[in-house]
Amino acid sequence: MTGKTGDISDVVIVGGGFAGVVAARDLSRAGYDAVLLESRDRLGGRTWTKPSPLGRELEMGGGFVHWLQPHLFAEMVAYDIGFEPVAPIDTVYYITDDVVKSRPVEEYKAYVGKAQIALAAGALEAFPAPHTLFPLTPAAQKADQVRLLDHIEAMDLEPEQKQMLKAHWTLSFNGPVEDGSLSQVLRLVATAGGTFQMRQASASSMMMAGGTKKLLDAIAGDSTATVHLSTHVTAIRHDAHGAKVETSDGRVFRTRRVIVTLPVNALNSITYSPALSARKTAAATRGQVSKGVKIWMRAKGKVRPFIAFAPEKYPLTMAGYEYDIDGDTILLGFSPRSGDIDIADPKAVEAAVRQWLPDVEILAVDSHDWTADPLSAETWSMYRTGQLPDIEEFNRPEGVLRLAGSDFALGWVGHIDGALETGRRTARQIMTELAALETA
Template sequence: MASPNKDLSRRGFIRRAGAAGAVAAGAFTSANAATAAQGTQRKARAKGVDYDVIVLGGGFAGVTAARDSMKNGYKTLLLEARDRLGGRTWTKQFAGHHVEMGGTWIHWTQPFVWSEVQRYKLEVEETPDGTIDPGAELRVLVEGRCEVLTRTEQLMPVLGAINKYFADVGQYWERPYDAAFQWNDLLKADKLSAAQVIEKMQLTPVQRVAVEAYAAGLSHAPMEHVSYLENNRWWALPGSSMTALHDSCGRYRFKHGTVNLINSMVEDGKPEIRLSSPVKSVEDKGDHVIVTTANGERVTASAVIVGLPMNVVQNVQFSPALDPLVAEAGREKHAGTGIKLLIRVKGQLAKTRVSTVAAETHPLPFIATYSQAADHTILVMFGPNPKLIDYTDKAAVQKALRDYFPDAEVEAVDHHPWTDDPYARGTWCNYKPGWFVKYYDHFQKDRGNVFFGQGDHGEGWRGFIDGAIGAGGAAAQRVKTKLG
């Protein structure tokens, strides 16, 4: 991590960070944050409180809520447990490339994040980048052999099987931003897992592997833990086609990293930010809220916005207590428990974009080309189980990768263990079977002066960068309505 610079103004820091291709907001240290906030001399509107609004969590939900609260005229403090902003997004360097260890892809079908792209005139680029022909190749590991599918007549049965898996999407998600519109139909299918639906389909071995890998890849979890409704929601959001879903969830990314948007939002709103400040408790006293950090610091506000991941929010002591079912869901944890692995391989594996699929029990069940240069290829792998092998071991990863590419030489690997991360305890959020009936009505419900704007909940692209921005912005608007 870079050492503090003598010029610690927020504008100076962000300019340097952008010029250097900063490693997420990880280069934004606690010392930087404390000093950067000195330029904000706004006073709280209400008497007897330190701030109008305190925001918990510095992911996209929290940063959006803090920016918007400042623009709404409120003195705002953002508390983040990590030593960086970004939450489950994280831009860093890997093998000579800017890569994303967490949330990555965006698209104009995602309205909240794309409006930010337009607002700040941010550049996007396509995945994969590099000198790659426009064709595509699919490798399927099935019954001990690797089948290479390149021709249309080979690929169509696989695509047909995936389309069949999503054939009933209109029955549940005609309006994917409005679960209530087909609520009764949702309830009928609520207990269905991806595994149960696939089991009933008549598929060839190749088709079955492809559909299983696709379903598990979307939800980043073993298929029995994946809600079939959640897979359908993904399919419906961009327009109910595989091309649209691929473009929305795997094609376009920020040219200068997700950090570019985080830094733009911080520079625009200029909230006070305190990093390395995990929150211990939140006490709503009726006319004000007291927030106590893990180091014992107490700060007060008229309102608090919670932007924490659902799997960790129950670790904060709320008074009045958190909704018991919200706490229970956090302890149970959502389905996103997998691993995202970056692999640098010597040379060019293929002249085209390559995707590979295998059974979810394989250590590398879903791989795609991330980037390519003259002497190497960067692959990105999504798997539902981060414990199948030691993913820090290049030799172990190379052995698994050679099931697809017999001559592959792995030069480097990298990942972040999100499921072990105390401030995440999971990857992107997908609900488990039965969660709509049990929990849906309890999520994202404000209580007194405590407002919930978590990206893991809500309608539309929840669990995505887009959903986090939408949730944080909506919470800030509700605070504005409350405070006036």
């Protein structure tokens, strides 16, 4: 791979997650000189299919996918990548009023499902065309002002159902959900077709056969963009004609257009000159909700297929069965606050899982703390009250600079699909601009 620091490229793409990689592919395949700068020593960003010391490849970041996700599904079809259903479970453990309870999965689904269906009502009224998003409907604007927790409290449900709804959505927000918005919930349901059942299916029923790395490698392999790994961007100086993208090792990449694909919580880590709009800067400073951690565990022996939920104050809000492995079991868990649990210490994680399964023995753990990682500073984006209009602002170009990335998706916000959507859309917008310049 060649550096082009002396030349002016057509586009510099900052960040090599799915948004950056797909934008680089589309632009380079269309004949544009695209340069991708990635701070890590690998592509994939918040997806990372990693050979794990637990004994098999595991998804450290995003992993669940679904055919309801149009940009993702189109790429999977194009590269002949299939789905892998997750293993069925039979028992649900949950904690309400600090007491651990359990129900067979179908009974639990019926009990909590009723409440979830009631919560999801109105999703398609608020977001009748969820992949378009703007202009916002009056119902979406109203829901954006409503705190999810207040809405659940006001619903006509049994107290236990309310507690369970809060626990479920703490898991989905992957962070302290106190100012998470109702609009975020309705948006996710609407993008999944409007029903809670399909939202649930899209969130956790399928993985990609071969892992997300298979799709990443396929897209990257189709690209002819110049890729610089371990290249950390510190500043972007731009004017009407182009930009200079500066890196921590003193290099300067000159370019006609820039795409920045950083997550919203990390967006302000680059110096922009001129600065991003005051609204973009303020919205990124406020940040979004997720600040949790995903933890893989190897449990001793065969653990019965289960899923477990707990309220936000517990160190793990979810744990569940994922795979059998050589007589042991691989479990997955989520904490709403990175730092609350020592992800390197099997005994600390074991203590947290024992809130549901008192006899479980955790032999080993594996995780990546995306929240503590300054290159992400979050897991997946889940917006607060009043932030929905900010997404339109994030999609507004700043001269020759545009933002892309799953956090700014019009459709599947916070998902791999949203990263692909924004990468493809932004690449196309830049192609149109550059083509217009050439004919001017």
